Amino acid sequence: MKKVQELIAPVALVLATALVALAVSSALQTYFLDTLLKVSIVVALYVFIGNSGVLSFGHISFVALGAWTAGVLTVPASQRAAIMPGLAGFLSHATVGNVVSLLLAALAGLVFAFVAGLPLMRLSGLAAGIATFGVLEIVNNVLRYYDTIGPGLNAFSSVPETTGIWQAAVGALICVVVAFAYQRSRFGRQLRATREDPAAASAAGISIYRQRLVAFAVSGALAGLAGGLYVHMLPIEIDSLYLDLTFITLAMLVVGGSVSLLGAVVGALAVGGLDSFLSAAENGVDLLGWHLDLPTGTAVLAVGALMALVLIARPSGLTGGRELSLGRLKR
Numbered sequence: 001m002k003k004v005q006e007l008i009a010p011v012a013l014v015l016a017t018a019l020v021a022l023a024v025s026s027a028l029q030t031y032f033l034d035t036l037l038k039v040s041i042v043v044a045l046y047v048f049i050g051n052s053g054v055l056s057f058g059h060i061s062f063v064a065l066g067a068w069t070a071g072v073l074t075v076p077a078s079q080r081a082a083i084m085p086g087l088a089g090f091l092s093h094a095t096v097g098n099v100v101s102l103l104l105a106a107l108a109g110l111v112f113a114f115v116a117g118l119p120l121m122r123l124s125g126l127a128a129g130i131a132t133f134g135v136l137e138i139v140n141n142v143l144r145y146y147d148t149i150g151p152g153l154n155a156f157s158s159v160p161e162t163t164g165i166w167q168a169a170v171g172a173l174i175c176v177v178v179a180f181a182y183q184r185s186r187f188g189r190q191l192r193a194t195r196e197d198p199a200a201a202s203a204a205g206i207s208i209y210r211q212r213l214v215a216f217a218v219s220g221a222l223a224g225l226a227g228g229l230y231v232h233m234l235p236i237e238i239d240s241l242y243l244d245l246t247f248i249t250l251a252m253l254v255v256g257g258s259v260s261l262l263g264a265v266v267g268a269l270a271v272g273g274l275d276s277f278l279s280a281a282e283n284g285v286d287l288l289g290w291h292l293d294l295p296t297g298t299a300v301l302a303v304g305a306l307m308a309l310v311l312i313a314r315p316s317g318l319t320g321g322r323e324l325s326l327g328r329l330k331r
Contacts, residue, residue, distance in 0.1 A: 006323035007180045010265040011173060014039060017269060018169035029165060031280065035272030036168035037229055039265055041245075042252045043175040044222035046264035048215045049253065051188055053195035054124060057246055058116070058132030061139035062220040064241040065112055066105035066227025068143055071156045074101045074232070079158045086147035098162045102171075102228040109224020110217055117216035121209050136246065144238045155237040163232040171229045175222045179261050187214050248275065251307045257317025262324055267317065274306065275299050 014036070021032030045059055073096045075083060080092060096104065120131050143150055151157075163171075182188045191211040194201040198208060230236060248271070256267020277285075278299035281292045310317060 003184055006262070007177070009324040010176050010180075010262050013265050013269060014169055014172045014176065018165050021165045031273075031276035033163070033165060033168050033233060035269060035276060036165070036172050037163075037226060037233065038249060038252065038272050039172040039268040040168075040175040040226035040229065041223060041249045042256075042264045042268040043172070043179050043261070044219045044226060045249060045253050046258065046261060047179050047182055047219035047222060048212075050259045050261075050264065051183060051191045051195065051215055052212050053259075054212065055129045056132040056216075057129055057250075058135035058139075059219065059223050060241055060246045060249070061136045062109040062113055062223035063227035063230065063245070064139055064143055064238065066109045066224030067156075067231035067236060067241060068150045068227075069108040069224070070101035070105040070228035071159045071231040071236075072150055073104065074098065074160055075156075075158045083154075083157055084147065084151050086152070087150075088148040091149065098160060098232065101232075102225055105228030106221045106225040109227065110221035113220020113223075114213070114217040117213045117220075121212040121216060136242070140238060140242050151237075153237070155235045156231055157235050159231055159235065161232060161234065163229045168229060168233070171225060175225065176261065176265065178218070178222060179264075182215070182218055183261060187211060191215050248303065251303055255307055255310045255317060257319040257321045259316070259321040260319050260323050263317045263319040263321060266319055270318065271303055271306065275303055278302050 017032060017036060017039075021029050021036075024032070041059070041063060044062075045056070048054070048059070049056055072084070072087070072091055073094060075095075077093050077095050080087065116135050120128065120135070123131055144153060146152070183192075190201070190206045191214075193204070193206060194208045194211055202208060227241070230241070249268075252267040252271040253264055254267070255271050256265065257263025278294060281294040282296050282298055284291065284293040286292070314320070
């Protein structure tokens with residue numbers, strides 16, 4: 001029961017964000033919606049990076065694969081030939097509903113992460129980071145140039161825009177609950193043991209390779225689900241699921257605290273809120289009677305500066321790498 005209390009804070013933050021989003025204008029809701037989707041991605045990153053201590057640049061490839069899976073399968077069959085004339089096999093006519101498409105997106109992320117992880121999870125440190133970046137490059141180029149599996153260089157269109165505030169919030173809550181269940185499981189505890197002391201963990205009979213592979217697959221499934229939600233929010237193209245999204249989500253994880261679930265949620269909401277506000281300010285916003293019009297690129301500079309400041313002043317992130325429970329609040 002005591003450990004379940006640690007789930008209350010991240011769940012409350014997601015629900016509070018959704019409730020605030022419903023109270024603002026429809027124009028501002030887009031920013032809240034985008035931030036909630038980023039919560040799902042950052043939590044997926046936490047499941048692997050936070051528990052294993054191994055940096056991954058490849059998780060956005062699972063997001064992209066999930067988006068492609070859900071996007072292709074939900075475009076109406078009558079419009080598919082005109083939008084994606086090069087589709088091969090059953091992709092040219094198979095159509096599924098919203099919920100099924102999200103499940104298939106998660107499954108695609110799970111399967112691909114497991115297959116990619118079979119060789120990659122034997123690596124550590126810089127080699128693992130570079131290898132996962134190679135996965136991102138491969139997936140990006142395949143989805144970009146192979147129009148037999150998607151729209152290629154064109155943006156997705158005619159995908160039902162079903163991801164609203166509550167669906168995004170439910171998706172984020174699913175990711176949070178799965179991440180919490182994993183970190184409290186035997187697999188999560190063993191993986192954190194390998195993070196803290198690989199030699200001792202190996203001596204105790206824990207397979208570092210196996211535990212990393214399990215975490216990589218679980219995080220791939222959550223990232224695929226986030227991709228499915230993303231493609232149902234607005235028309236996207238492959239470059240929107242590439243380097244920019246990779247670095248902003250990693251910044252969110254680092255700023256919040258990479259070794260705690262609460263840190264992943266706090267970082268996503270804090271950096272997402274800052275990035276959304278400054279991006280809007282680059283186009284001009286009215287704030288407390290003042291008109292704020294910032295130069296283009298201010299949001300990127302501010303997020304980079306925030307990340308550097310947090311790493312210098314508080315290397316463990318805003319949450320200090322800790323979860324929040326009622327007992328800790330009382331103390």
